[in-house]
Amino acid sequence: MGAWGHGIFDDDTAYDYVDEIDNSDNPKEIFKNAFETAMNAEYLEYDDCHAVTVSASYIDSILNGTKPRVDAEDENFFQFVEKNKHLDVTDLKPNAVKALKVVISDNSELNELWTDNEELYPKWKGDIEELIERLK
Structure with missing residues (x-):
């Protein structure tokens, strides 16, 4: 595990998704696909777990103005949120919550x-549970 802390963005894999989202022409589709992958998985792999947590963090920031702790050297997250603050992602909240519950379940490599x-x-789990509560 390439983590240096318990935060959602304290992992190299999380920043891979920040870059993917930042460079996408349709970030909402990336969010949607991450959640659907989790909800349909028998066992959620490490990378897919990060896709869920990062996607949910974007939605939380867009809808609730939450400012997660991100690496000081990587401001792409905040730039994206500011640029896309009017992106309508409300319809993704229920699936984000379901997918996050998979991430903290026994069927998740990251949880394991x-x-x-x-x-x-x-x-770590408390951070995810707080994110779930904000998105309910």
Whole structure:
């Protein structure tokens, strides 16, 4: 796991999705696909987990103005949110919540990896649960 902290953006794989979303002509489709992949997976792979958490964070920021902790050197997230603050993503909230629940379930590689860290697992999971609550 290429993580340096428990935050959603404290992982190299998360920034791969930031770049993908930032360079997309249809970011809403990326969000939608990430959530559908999670909801249809028997077991959600590591990269797909990050696609869900990053996509949900974008939606949270667009709709609720939440400012997640991102790497100081990577302002693409905030630039994207500012540029797309009028993007209508409200219809994606229910699927975001369902997909995030998969990420913190026993059918998730990311959850499985985090359970090995007794100290940070509750913080990581708590961050995801707070995101779920904001998107309900």
